[in-house]
Amino acid sequence: MTHQAIILGTGPAGLTAAVYLARANMEPLVIEGPEPGGQLTLTTEVENFPGFPDGVMGPELMDNMKKQAKRFGATFERGWVTDVNVDQRPFKLSVDGLGELEAQSLIISTGASAKLLGVPGEKSNIGKGVSTCATCDGFFFRGKKVVIIGGGDSAMEEANFLTKFADEVQVIHRRNELRASKIMQDRARANEKITWALNKTPVEMVSDGMKISGVKVKDSDTEEEELLETDGIFVAIGHNPNTEFLKNKLDMDEKGYLLVEPGTTNTNIPGVFACGDVQDQKYRQAVTAAGTGCMAAMDAERFIEGEATIDWSQSLS
The missing domain is CATH 3.50.50.60 (FAD/NAD(P)-binding domain)
Incomplete structure (x- = not known):
């Protein structure tokens, strides 16, 4: 089976991308790594995410995002990606516990880990x-x-x-x-x-x-x-982007952050998109990660379906 879209990572970026793609009937498969929910699961109370005037616990926020994505048709699998082949489509992923997966588009939202x-x-x-x-x-x-x-x-x-x-x-x-x-x-x-x-x-x-x-x-x-x-x-001794498995596969800077075309989430490989902290070493906030997750979903659907066939009115409502 070849998936229309596979999302790697379940922080705010990956889960937001999952919500948007699921609402667009693309049935995304989301691969959860060893720390589902990303860095917010290590945070107790989050007070700067819009819509929660009294704050919200980090794990609760991530769990609600996951439930929202599931409600619209996203599926989740736990696994560890060991290799990615993006030389041709469909892209091929080797995942411990899941075997080999294929995807027409790939969203990288594996985040960055604080040192x-x-x-x-x-x-x-x-x-x-x-x-x-x-x-x-x-x-x-x-x-x-x-x-x-x-x-x-x-x-x-x-x-x-x-x-x-x-x-x-x-x-x-x-x-x-x-x-x-x-x-x-x-x-x-x-x-x-x-x-x-x-x-x-x-x-x-x-x-x-x-x-x-x-x-x-x-x-x-x-x-x-x-x-x-x-x-x-x-x-405050720095962060490491979680891109080790992508070395020599996608363009990245000297620190390992994925490079994207300005104003988009496009990597150097058509059909592969990057969002969240894996491509952002400046802001690193949950809300900015979620925003780029939305961008990645829109970029992925436009890539798969073609600009003229998209009606984003439902996803944006």
Whole structure:
């Protein structure tokens, strides 16, 4: 059986694409990876997704999106894509547990994973005071003291952003010198709310079982350890796009993010589309991912059906 459309990934981008394609009677098959729902399943309360004035739990939002897509005819299968052949159509996918699948169009929405330090107390406290997204979670730390771990541009940008809410933002970096550009360093150093813990390497994140209370760091020179008390920890050491299985298959930048034609979700292979964080290293928000998921669905249907045959009035209503 050759599917009209296969979607890889079930974050906001993939699920939005599934809703649109299912409503257009294209019966998309959605392949769920090892972490269905994407990064939002690691988030407790989401307060910046439109339509939820009182906020919504991340896993609940993803579950509702999935139910919505299923209602219109999308099907879901759990599997791990090991190989993709996009040299000719129909495209062929090798999926552990499902065998070989064929598709006339392919939507890549496998997202990006935040890099973690791998220290004790980190992963177990995500959503309990540990975060990888200042824009998503900064509001919850109004009037608090937080730390941000990292020394690049994104860490400096997030440190400045967090000062809108927190009373103090302490930057922890394992070296004495930051990797950030001079302009970003100058901006952070000029901010009176930002303090510095340089030449310190985090070795453990400490909590009382319910929320974070501190981070244990080791001096990179003396190896002496100390506990820095904090209400929240933001890890800002970068992201890895989940595109390893697409190397030498699709065009991507030096970091591995898929390249798309500006203003579209078209990759360099006709019929293959990319949406969400897998092609966006700038915004990385649930709502922007959902928007590009809508774009990918529209681009895919136009590719399959032809521009003149499309009536988007139902999908857009």
